[in-house]
Amino acid sequence: MPTLEIRDLHVSVETKEGPKPILRGVDLTIASGETHAIMGPNGSGKSTLASALAGHPKYTVTSGTVTLDGEDLLAMTVDERARAGLFLAMQYPVEVTGVSVANFLRTAKTAIDGTAPALRTWGKEVKGAMENLRMDPAFAERSVNEGFSGGEKKRHEILQMELFKPRFAILDETDSGLDVDALRIVSEGVNRAKENTEVGVLLITHYTRILRYIKPDFVHVFVDGKIAEEGGSELADRLEEEGYDKYVGANATATA
Amino acid sequence: MSAETQAPEQRSDDEIIASIGAYEYGWHDSDAAGMSAQRGLSEEVVRNISALKNEPEWMLNQRLKALRLFGKKPMPSWGSDLSGIDFDKIKYFVRSTEKQATSWEELPEDIKATYDRLGIPEAEKQRLVAGVAAQYESEVVYHQIREDLEEQGVIFVDTDTGLRDYPELFQEYFGTVIPSGDNKFAALNSAVWSGGSFVYVPPGVHVEIPLQAYFRINTENMGQFERTLIIADEGSYVHYVEGCTAPIYTSDSLHSAVVEIVVKKNARVRYTTIQNWSNNVYNLVTKRATAAEGATMEWVDGNIGSKVTMKYPAIYLLGEHARGETLSIAFAGEGQHQDAGAKMVHAAPNTSSSIVSKSVARGGGRTSYRGLVQVLEGASHSASNVLCDALLVDQISRSDTYPYVDVREDDVSMGHEATVSRVSEDQLFYLMSRGMEETEAMAMIVRGFVEPIARELPMEYALELNRLIELQMEGSVG
Numbered sequence: 001m002p003t004l005e006i007r008d009l010h011v012s013v014e015t016k017e018g019p020k021p022i023l024r025g026v027d028l029t030i031a032s033g034e035t036h037a038i039m040g041p042n043g044s045g046k047s048t049l050a051s052a053l054a055g056h057p058k059y060t061v062t063s064g065t066v067t068l069d070g071e072d073l074l075a076m077t078v079d080e081r082a083r084a085g086l087f088l089a090m091q092y093p094v095e096v097t098g099v100s101v102a103n104f105l106r107t108a109k110t111a112i113d114g115t116a117p118a119l120r121t122w123g124k125e126v127k128g129a130m131e132n133l134r135m136d137p138a139f140a141e142r143s144v145n146e147g148f149s150g151g152e153k154k155r156h157e158i159l160q161m162e163l164f165k166p167r168f169a170i171l172d173e174t175d176s177g178l179d180v181d182a183l184r185i186v187s188e189g190v191n192r193a194k195e196n197t198e199v200g201v202l203l204i205t206h207y208t209r210i211l212r213y214i215k216p217d218f219v220h221v222f223v224d225g226k227i228a229e230e231g232g233s234e235l236a237d238r239l240e241e242e243g244y245d246k247y248v249g250a251n252a253t254a255t256a
Numbered sequence: 257m258s259a260e261t262q263a264p265e266q267r268s269d270d271e272i273i274a275s276i277g278a279y280e281y282g283w284h285d286s287d288a289a290g291m292s293a294q295r296g297l298s299e300e301v302v303r304n305i306s307a308l309k310n311e312p313e314w315m316l317n318q319r320l321k322a323l324r325l326f327g328k329k330p331m332p333s334w335g336s337d338l339s340g341i342d343f344d345k346i347k348y349f350v351r352s353t354e355k356q357a358t359s360w361e362e363l364p365e366d367i368k369a370t371y372d373r374l375g376i377p378e379a380e381k382q383r384l385v386a387g388v389a390a391q392y393e394s395e396v397v398y399h400q401i402r403e404d405l406e407e408q409g410v411i412f413v414d415t416d417t418g419l420r421d422y423p424e425l426f427q428e429y430f431g432t433v434i435p436s437g438d439n440k441f442a443a444l445n446s447a448v449w450s451g452g453s454f455v456y457v458p459p460g461v462h463v464e465i466p467l468q469a470y471f472r473i474n475t476e477n478m479g480q481f482e483r484t485l486i487i488a489d490e491g492s493y494v495h496y497v498e499g500c501t502a503p504i505y506t507s508d509s510l511h512s513a514v515v516e517i518v519v520k521k522n523a524r525v526r527y528t529t530i531q532n533w534s535n536n537v538y539n540l541v542t543k544r545a546t547a548a549e550g551a552t553m554e555w556v557d558g559n560i561g562s563k564v565t566m567k568y569p570a571i572y573l574l575g576e577h578a579r580g581e582t583l584s585i586a587f588a589g590e591g592q593h594q595d596a597g598a599k600m601v602h603a604a605p606n607t608s609s610s611i612v613s614k615s616v617a618r619g620g621g622r623t624s625y626r627g628l629v630q631v632l633e634g635a636s637h638s639a640s641n642v643l644c645d646a647l648l649v650d651q652i653s654r655s656d657t658y659p660y661v662d663v664r665e666d667d668v669s670m671g672h673e674a675t676v677s678r679v680s681e682d683q684l685f686y687l688m689s690r691g692m693e694e695t696e697a698m699a700m701i702v703r704g705f706v707e708p709i710a711r712e713l714p715m716e717y718a719l720e721l722n723r724l725i726e727l728q729m730e731g732s733v734g
Contacts, residue, residue: 098704
């Protein structure tokens with residue numbers, strides 16, 4: 001069974017003052033069909049993990065390994081990772097002026113699959129996926145992310161996840177900035193992808209509310225660049241009540 | 257079907273890699289006419305050109321006067337570096353074929369083959385254009401216009417034929433929009449001009465499909481002095497499209513055109529250029545139109561090739577409610593400087609103008625936007641809007657903006673907006689994380705950037721532009 005394996009991963013970010021270590025030894029294994037939630041306070045390095053896995057040039061892996069199905073993910077360029085089946089739903093997707101959503105989706109699909117999608121079925125597929133996410137058909141003609149509301153950006157990210165059919169998807173705070181209705185619609189999209197494709201999901205979130213819609217198989221608490229505690233979905237319930245104070249406090253004492 | 261004729265072109269990987277980002281139109285034909293052509297400029301050369309064309313006395317005199325003006329005018333001290341131009345080395349007139357053809361088969365084999373490679377006869381066959389003019393070196397070698405347009409009185413001939421066959425119309429307008437002494441290069445063109453198009457559209461006639469001209473330089477150190485004159489009579493419409501290519505040589509050629517357009521009352525003219533000269537051509541062009549009452553003039557100006565381009569299409573809004581629009585797009589790669597822009601002169605009340613300029617610089621190339629909006633006294637209630645955006649693909653390229661505004665009237669509306677942006681790391685990351693290779697991602701960003709202008713181009717030119725962007729970007733990523 002395909003797996004995404006992260007072993008003792010250390011990552012630094014480039015800053016004006018030089019490289020600053022963020023991840024300090026992350027171990028995590030995600031198998032196809034599994035959903036892992038990573039939860040943690042702000043600044044704990046959750047989003048750094050997402051960006052580093054996708055290969056953002058701002059982040060440098062200083063040690064450790066990541067393999068996708070046994071292949072060395074870290075040796076691949078950003079686009080090679082995408083073609084190997086990794087997808088990152090971004091927290092702040094950028095605008096690409098003058099490029100229509102329809103053109104962008106078709107170009108990306110072609111790049112990922114290595115062949116252009118069949119014209120007739122592709123059109124229907126896009127239309128259907130947009131309907132499911134309650135997106136207006138006129139959306140396809142707008143420039144990518146330009147003038148999109150926060151909710152529209154997130155729907156557009158999940159639309160891509162449904163259409164590109166990755167083997168592993170990282171959702172970086174997809175729930176942030178969404179109202180209850182949008183959160184439900186977006187979550188349904190993720191659940192459809194899980195049902196249809198056996199995608200392994202790494203769901204990064206600060207809050208537990210998205211976990212009411214997307215049931216995680218495993219929950220990992222992320223503190224100060226590594227995993228502090230692991231458990232099943234019951235761990236999320238406990239975090240809902242107790243918050244992150246316990247971890248942050250313990251850490252503060254240890255480093256004081 | 258034999259294997260021999262159908263076998264695809266076999267190229268090794270090395271050859272394919274070497275061709276990436278390369279200029280595609282850089283071949284040259286065998287060149288007996290060009291080899292023997294005389295270099296340098298003198299009264300003798302000018303007299304000789306005029307005599308070869310059997311021109312009337314007034315034209316010879318005008319040429320000689322222009323030659324004297326050329327001698328007196330200084331080189332422009334602003335804009336691009338023109339110190340590489342050696343006027344003594346240039347060949348001012350090359351006659352490549354004795355007789356103008358009206359079918360492609362009549363052309364000498366190598367010239368026909370060149371236009372085949374450029375896809376011009378094919379476009380005509382598919383009726384994408386209503387008329388075609390093909391200029392090779394100094395003169396137009398092929399000319400054809402659709403019969404129905406000819407019946408409606410539309411004139412579309414090369415400029416030499418225009419002078420010969422329509423002397424009165426020609427003399428009435430020639431040199432009235434751009435006088436010989438306008439600038440050094442206009443003077444040069446007026447002295448040694450040859451070729452170009454002469455277009456007249458009668459009142460009320462709409463030419464729905466574009467007229468197309470194709471300019472090709474073949475000889476090394478060639479000077480091409482296209483001279484185009486377009487007259488759109490009252491209430492008429494015409495779209496004129498021109499494309500340009502040249503071979504790659506180690507020393508430079510000069511293309512110095514003068515284009516004059518007269519847009520009469522309520523008429524509309526659109527003039528589209530896709531300039532893709534090779535990187536050894538100095539492209540120094542004076543383009544100007546006058547727009548009468550209620551008339552509309554539109555320049556769509558694409559500058560992709562050349563070593564240096566200096567070109568600022570101008571519109572003189574002479575009648576009330578006249579409208580001018582310039583859409584300009586420029587790409588500068590390694591060793592290129594595109595100094596382009598627009599000029600709008602509001603000389604009547606209630607006139608409006610719009611300038612949209614987009615430029616992309618990469619590989620150490622340089623783009624400049626240089627524009628002038630002038631509102632003369634009395635041109636009340638005029639409105640002008642200028643928008644210029646520059647995109648830098650890397651850290652070593654350069655872009656400058658020189659917007660000039662001169663307003664002599666109180667009650668006018670002026671807008672100006674300029675931006676310079678860089679392709680961001682985050683944009684590239686976003687597209688590459690969707691499986692696109694770096695070059696593809698870069699090309700997508702650049703295509704998006706120029707999209708507002710690309711959508712104004714005729715379909716086949718828009719496709720060509722997209723392809724050129726991809727080639728440019730392939731060269732840009734190490």
